[in-house]
Amino acid sequence: MQRITVVGIGADGWDGLAMESRRLVREAEVVMGGKRHLETVPWAWWQVRVEWPSPLAEALPGLLEEYEGKRIVVLASGDPFVAGIASTLVSIVGPDDVEVIPTVSSESLARARMRWSFEETSLVSLVGRDVRRLLPHLAPGRKLVVLSSDGGTPASVAALLVAQGYGETAMTVLNDLGGLAESRTESTAAGWKDRVSAELNVICLACVADASRRSATSSVPGLPDAAFGSGTTVAGRDARAAALARLAPAGGDLLWAVGPGAPSVAIEWLRSEPLASAVVAVVPEEVADVKESAADLGVPELRVVEGTGPEAFDGREAPDAVFVGSRAADAALLDALHDALRPGGRLVVHAVTVEDEAALVRRFGRHGGELVRIGVEEVVAGETATWTPRRTLVQWSVVR
Ligand SMILES: C[S@@+](CC[C@H](N)C(=O)[O-])C[C@H]1O[C@@H](n2cnc3c(N)ncnc32)[C@H](O)[C@@H]1O
Structure with a gap:
């Protein structure tokens, strides 16, 4: 693949372009870009002009192949690395074959x-x-x-x-x-x-x-339960915050989440780290609600797949963290998800039933990690204020 030069253009078009950028555009055999940018460049009989098709992403690799061997200049607005075409080109042809000449970004x-x-x-x-x-x-x-x-x-x-x-x-x-x-x-x-x-x-x-x-808009995990749509939360904000603390989202980490409470954990995972990604597996009836809840909380990029077993994640990149809600006694599920983790990956499992709790105690005995019991009591306002316990939850977490 030949070198592609991406030239940034401001709203002042050709007139505002630096001499070097003008030279690069003039000497190109193929000039690609949006209509607005192509129109600003003076006509040159020796050049092919290619206006971006729509949608562009799928067509781009084919276009570059079609003009392989030619000197290609791509026109983009401002700094092509600011929400621009440059990153896409780098992902297609690699960083060594893309040269970028930015101008001032918007x-x-x-x-x-x-x-x-x-x-x-x-x-x-x-x-x-x-x-x-x-x-x-x-x-x-x-x-x-x-x-x-x-x-x-x-x-x-x-x-x-x-x-x-x-x-x-x-x-x-x-x-x-x-x-x-x-x-x-x-x-x-x-x-x-x-x-x-x-x-x-x-x-x-x-x-x-x-x-x-x-208080409702912080990206620190532990949003009020009412912030989530139906089918999205089971864990409760305190248990959810405790899970996120151990899942430890950072950078471009990927989370897989399954089981009751998984959607709310996945949503908070994405809200707390802009570069992170997440896949949550839910039963088919919940897909639409979970997508809506994720979008309402600002993370429409949450990938929602149908399923309740490990096969829901088939073909996905290996995760950096896995959350399992209330399915601790499902040995096949836990083994498969634990094995799927990258080295250093974190697994967090929540249990509320006696059977699930017993399964977690056994796993703790075998694999170590951290086993905690989370009991939260709250005062429910009424004629007389009393402490009301929420359902106690056992959490096992381990680093692979
Ligand atoms: C695909 S992004 C490209 C941004 C560009 N790479 C930059 O450095 O500014 C396009 C968006 O940038 C903003 N933008 C670009 N040029 C602009 C201008 N001259 N005036 C106002 N907004 C502009 C608009 O929000 C537009 O929808």
Whole structure:
């Protein structure tokens, strides 16, 4: 595979392009990119122009093969590594065969317009994504630069913020940054209403939460049980937090989860580590509810598969962590999932029945690890306040 050069272009198009980038584009035999970018480059009879097909991801490997041996320049906006095509190209042809010439990204321009430093700002991309992906990033006082899918994204974001108790968030939409038509619109999320945005826009949010929302939006595990939809939680927030502490999500770790309570554990796993991934196996009747609950909590990327046994995970990459809810006496399931773990992987199993508890005691005897009993009592408000115990739970965890 030949070298591919990716050239970043700003909203000022060809005129704003550096001399070296112009030279690279002029000398290319094939120039690929979106319509908007191709239109900005002066016509050259010796070049083939390839406008991106839709959907692009599936077509890209074939396109690159078709023009193998030619000098290819790919046009992309701003910094091609910011929510751009560069990562996809690297995944197809490898890092050594992709050269990237970035220009200023829309995120940098947005921060410059807002006078926000890199250190105090987080970038969130909603390009082609469910707007609820914004949810795990919301926290009082956070500054977020959000890349939009299109002109409708600001209104969707405003509605989401209002629904989540973030209506007082200061919202600035920056349209056509760096171009002649650049403009901005400012409002609170609650006051956004029917304002119109350009197709190309970035949303800058200075998050302000209602007092009622402050505790509910943390990415630290142990969300209130009421935050989850039906079929999603069984464990209870304290037991769930104890499970997540031992599952220890970090970086790009993969979790497999199965059994009662597994969906809520998988959702909190994803919320606590943006690079992590998770697969949860549930009975067919629960698939839709679990997907909806995951999306409502900002992690629509949760993979939900049908099944109750280890075969539900067939063909998947080996996990870094496994959670099993209330199925401790199922020896075949536990053996298979334990064996599937990568070395250093963590297994956490919850038991509430006597049979499951006995099975965990035996496993602890054989494999070691940590066996704990979690008993939680809460005061239920009534005429007289008394401590009411929740169902006691036994948790076994082990590192492979
Ligand atoms: C696929 S991302 C690419 C981002 C690009 N690589 C960058 O460095 O800015 C496209 C999104 O970036 C934002 N964007 C890119 N150029 C912009 C501009 N000139 N003005 C406003 N937003 C822009 C918009 O949110 C747009 O939907």
